[in-house]
Amino acid sequence: NMKHLKSLLCFLLAVTFSLAVFAVTACKKKGDSASDSEAISESQSESTSESVKNEDYTPDKPYTGGIHNVSIKQGDARFIKNGTCDWQIIIGKSVSAKIETAALELVKIFKEATGATLSVVKSDDVGYNATSKFISLGENGYTKSAGITKPADIKANGYVIKTEGNSIFVVGGKDLGTLFGVYGLLGGMFGYEYYYQDPSGNECYYVDKNVKEKNLPLFDVYENPDFDHAISSYDPMYQGAEAAHKMRMESLNEVYMTSTGIKYVHNTLDYLPKGRYQAAHPDWYSIDGRQLCYTARGNKAERDALIEEISRVMIQVIKERPDSEIITLTQMDDSFWCECDTCRAMKAEYGTDAASCIKFTNEVADKIEAWRKENAPERKITVVMFAYTSTETPPAYKDENGKWQAKDESVKLRDNVCLLFAPIYSMSYNHNVEDEVNERTREQLEGWEACADHVSVWSYSAMFYNYFMPYDTYSTCRNQYKRWLESGALWIFDNAQYDTKAPLGFSALKAYLNSAWSWDVNRSYNELVDGFFENYFGSKNGSMRKFFDELRVWLKSRDEAGVKGLTGTSHAEWDNAENWSKPLLDRWVKYCEEAKAEIASLKTSDPAKYNIMLDRIDIEAMMPRYMLLEFYPSYFSAEELIAERKSFAADARRLGVTKLGENKDIEILIRDW
Numbered sequence: 001n002m003k004h005l006k007s008l009l010c011f012l013l014a015v016t017f018s019l020a021v022f023a024v025t026a027c028k029k030k031g032d033s034a035s036d037s038e039a040i041s042e043s044q045s046e047s048t049s050e051s052v053k054n055e056d057y058t059p060d061k062p063y064t065g066g067i068h069n070v071s072i073k074q075g076d077a078r079f080i081k082n083g084t085c086d087w088q089i090i091i092g093k094s095v096s097a098k099i100e101t102a103a104l105e106l107v108k109i110f111k112e113a114t115g116a117t118l119s120v121v122k123s124d125d126v127g128y129n130a131t132s133k134f135i136s137l138g139e140n141g142y143t144k145s146a147g148i149t150k151p152a153d154i155k156a157n158g159y160v161i162k163t164e165g166n167s168i169f170v171v172g173g174k175d176l177g178t179l180f181g182v183y184g185l186l187g188g189m190f191g192y193e194y195y196y197q198d199p200s201g202n203e204c205y206y207v208d209k210n211v212k213e214k215n216l217p218l219f220d221v222y223e224n225p226d227f228d229h230a231i232s233s234y235d236p237m238y239q240g241a242e243a244a245h246k247m248r249m250e251s252l253n254e255v256y257m258t259s260t261g262i263k264y265v266h267n268t269l270d271y272l273p274k275g276r277y278q279a280a281h282p283d284w285y286s287i288d289g290r291q292l293c294y295t296a297r298g299n300k301a302e303r304d305a306l307i308e309e310i311s312r313v314m315i316q317v318i319k320e321r322p323d324s325e326i327i328t329l330t331q332m333d334d335s336f337w338c339e340c341d342t343c344r345a346m347k348a349e350y351g352t353d354a355a356s357c358i359k360f361t362n363e364v365a366d367k368i369e370a371w372r373k374e375n376a377p378e379r380k381i382t383v384v385m386f387a388y389t390s391t392e393t394p395p396a397y398k399d400e401n402g403k404w405q406a407k408d409e410s411v412k413l414r415d416n417v418c419l420l421f422a423p424i425y426s427m428s429y430n431h432n433v434e435d436e437v438n439e440r441t442r443e444q445l446e447g448w449e450a451c452a453d454h455v456s457v458w459s460y461s462a463m464f465y466n467y468f469m470p471y472d473t474y475s476t477c478r479n480q481y482k483r484w485l486e487s488g489a490l491w492i493f494d495n496a497q498y499d500t501k502a503p504l505g506f507s508a509l510k511a512y513l514n515s516a517w518s519w520d521v522n523r524s525y526n527e528l529v530d531g532f533f534e535n536y537f538g539s540k541n542g543s544m545r546k547f548f549d550e551l552r553v554w555l556k557s558r559d560e561a562g563v564k565g566l567t568g569t570s571h572a573e574w575d576n577a578e579n580w581s582k583p584l585l586d587r588w589v590k591y592c593e594e595a596k597a598e599i600a601s602l603k604t605s606d607p608a609k610y611n612i613m614l615d616r617i618d619i620e621a622m623m624p625r626y627m628l629l630e631f632y633p634s635y636f637s638a639e640e641l642i643a644e645r646k647s648f649a650a651d652a653r654r655l656g657v658t659k660l661g662e663n664k665d666i667e668i669l670i671r672d673w
Helices: 002-027 042-053 097-114 141-145 175-190 241-246 300-320 341-350 354-375 436-451 476-486 507-519 525-536 543-560 582-598 607-631 638-655 666-672
Strands: 067-080 088-091 120-122 134-137 159-164 167-172 193-197 203-206 214-224 229-232 326-328 382-388 396-398 404-406 417-422 455-460 489-495 659-661
Touching (some): 097 134, 134 175, 141 167, 167 214, 193 241, 193 525, 300 326, 300 354, 354 382, 354 417, 543 607, 582 607, 659 666
Parallel strands (some): 088 134, 134 167, 229 489, 382 417, 417 455
Antiparallel strands (some): 067 214, 159 167
16 A cells, blocks of 8 residues: 555665665775765755655544544625625623633734724623624623533633624633634634744744635534643743744643742742751651652651641642642652652562652642632642653553553552653653654553553653754654543643744744644644745745755664664764764755745845745754854864854854753853854
């Protein structure tokens, strides 16, 4: 079949690649600093790039747990005539900021598509009439009088869009769902698709233009996102709710409860800072002071006091955040665990440090649940604990039938506790979950499924030690999302280059793919990538796409060759000249220059768009430029090297490339140069 034919083609091309590499390596002069990657000629690159572009990366079986029921037909009534529209937007008299934003976004994008400006009516007193011409947003008097109801299983961020009579109704599970529904409405009307907000704040999206005639669309839509919550780790979506919402995602601070001095994660010592508590309660902390001691070193009275106090502080945060349902109780960002006799004995009994963490978290969750029932019965509060570094391994075993079982009932998470599975060192994210290299992660997940009814995932899609090193998760994250969903994952946070303004290595595309697949994991890789390149760089088949596809081919060839570091986790290291030849890097810089030539017509027709796209191209060019300067300085004259480094530094500052790697300022590199 076609799938097997594609696999055979990729295999034959990979063999051709390998033979070419071998041939050039055999002929290389002793002491030549260029690596084996120079063996890939431009013509070879083009042929292998086609194999990447034509492979759709579709899972063998689509995910069936999502709800994406979309029916849009054309009615008889004239909706847009000669570029005018008689319909009005109606919202409630007193609504949330999210509903206000939904109305504003609809007005803005509708005008961009048609030239017509929709007026907004704020009222709870207007009754439904089949001949009235309204687009109703959210739950209001008009929606209620029309008898529009939400499905019982609608998620908070899900929505329904329904045409009833001459009116269109958009109603979300909650108000954010209504905003997402507006984006769905615009997609159905005008093909609206949001791609990314670049580092300069310029939005990239598609919408039909000059729509002057259109009949009333007959919507019958019910959508729930595949993940209840999806969080982007790219600036500005990471902390900025407005930017995240446009990608139908949420910011961290919306999903997780935080407070002054208390972070959303790695926060146990935020709740109980050592400076305030350690002198009076030394047993609350691990021997080295890096973590809490979840057993209080075997001192029952101190452990009871520890649970009581941390529960009290967490309940105070819950009171401050009535808008959120999720509070985290997560270990510090350190692989070290308490080495007291009690903790070591529990690890020996259960085979993992996670056991002491589960028992502790369950008891805290019990106290929070007791408070909730008495003081806020209308709320749902979920406590989150990590499976991270020393707690990645579950306290579970395979029985005689090969089925995973919790070692005992005490290490099963309470119903109001959700596991945050974060396989940072065991998982190779540039591979599918089913690949052999990820066997350990698969077993960990299966073990946790026996211990936890509720799971969420913290995944990784960057080389954190050096952001200039690309990490090929562009297609594998779809497979991973599907596997997480099949495990019942409730929300996804894909951790990437979160602390830099301008992420590198086609990270803008990653952000878009994260957004698209967290909403509907069955969407086509090819369609998504084609649309992104067409709108973000100006062409789905131009030089930037050529650069991207060639990069993916090369990363795959290095991975298959078993290059140390690449076949590994997001903290592997492979930043050396052996993996990046000068001819290869020169060609990628050339592609970026060719991409600029391809958009040259915009210089006169749309200067603002031209400058925006220049910056986007320049951001991607930073990766090969960095490698050339770092790995091949001897190829430049002294004067050229100084000039190129100054140019690189100026561009990094201009474009917002602020980090060399996680918590590593780019200015350190520039200073060292």
